[in-house]
Amino acid sequence: MLNSRRYFRFDVVLPMHMELVDQYGKQLGLARSQLISREDEKRLQVVNASLQDYLQQLHEISSAASHIFSVLNYRLDFMWWMLDFIIESDDSTEQNDYLLRKKKDGESVRPTHKKTSEIGPLIVGLYDALEDYVLELNTVMETGVEEGTFSYQGLSQARFDDKQYIANLNELANSDVLPAKILQFMVEKINLQAGVLEQLKSAYRKTSSSEDWKHYQINLSPKGFSFLTNDKFEIFSNMDVYMEINEDTIICRGKVLSQTSVESELLDTRVSIEFDLLTGEQEQEITRFIQYNELKESMKQVPEPYVPLLNA
Numbered sequence: 001m002l003n004s005r006r007y008f009r010f011d012v013v014l015p016m017h018m019e020l021v022d023q024y025g026k027q028l029g030l031a032r033s034q035l036i037s038r039e040d041e042k043r044l045q046v047v048n049a050s051l052q053d054y055l056q057q058l059h060e061i062s063s064a065a066s067h068i069f070s071v072l073n074y075r076l077d078f079m080w081w082m083l084d085f086i087i088e089s090d091d092s093t094e095q096n097d098y099l100l101r102k103k104k105d106g107e108s109v110r111p112t113h114k115k116t117s118e119i120g121p122l123i124v125g126l127y128d129a130l131e132d133y134v135l136e137l138n139t140v141m142e143t144g145v146e147e148g149t150f151s152y153q154g155l156s157q158a159r160f161d162d163k164q165y166i167a168n169l170n171e172l173a174n175s176d177v178l179p180a181k182i183l184q185f186m187v188e189k190i191n192l193q194a195g196v197l198e199q200l201k202s203a204y205r206k207t208s209s210s211e212d213w214k215h216y217q218i219n220l221s222p223k224g225f226s227f228l229t230n231d232k233f234e235i236f237s238n239m240d241v242y243m244e245i246n247e248d249t250i251i252c253r254g255k256v257l258s259q260t261s262v263e264s265e266l267l268d269t270r271v272s273i274e275f276d277l278l279t280g281e282q283e284q285e286i287t288r289f290i291q292y293n294e295l296k297e298s299m300k301q302v303p304e305p306y307v308p309l310l311n312a
Helices: 038-061 063-087 098-106 120-143 169-174 178-208 280-301
Strands: 010-021 214-221 224-229 238-245 248-261 269-276
Touching: 010 178, 010 280, 038 063, 038 178, 063 098, 063 120, 063 178, 098 120, 120 178, 169 178, 214 280, 238 269, 238 280, 248 280
Parallel strands: none
Antiparallel strands: 010 214, 010 238, 214 224, 224 269, 238 248, 248 269
């Protein structure tokens, strides 16, 4: 006879978030098409091809100027390289060339410009904006990845505005001023990529901040849990379950085993979730959490012993 407590041990209340995933473990809300549209991805390809052509033209005119713009474009490409891995839920730090790319980017030197340069402030402003993006993405890749799940709490950044640095960039570009044409495409490129970054932040923010998670009352065991809800779940669908236990976040893969109607004034369905492939450490942490709550609840039910007052 199966132990009736195999799956459900004790009622606890804790912050929790559930995110449906596909058969490969990728969040359903993180499809590539939801993070970057086909139109934007095609436009990014056009921008890259145009930049390559114009940078080659600039190199034939001035190698010094070409170097400055090539550094900017390398940083833009490095930003996209990291974004592309996050889109696919892959950890770029596991790639053989990550450290080489990061080292090369770290060798970049902030450009300077003459006070008389019309486009100099824009070049420096673009470099500084890229510094912020690259630093943020490196931090996410190195500290915010756990088993393919990203923790992403970065604040939103305003789109790069070239008009803060130069008023007539478009006019200069339309007049066939080559550096202006290059900068025009670079501004478009950084903003296309920043749009993807913002989509990623929005998608991962709900899994990264336990302060925003709903508090659930669940019947919990190291094998799974059940809870009452009005939401509908597809049987055998997979999900990532985020639970805050003892101020630590535990991320478990779960599967919906059953959905049963119950009589309740507010919540009419009990959903049962079975954990899949938990580590021994995760099982032990859940077990200790349950035992602590059971003990605490039991202590409330033990009557305090009567102690007669002195000199009564």
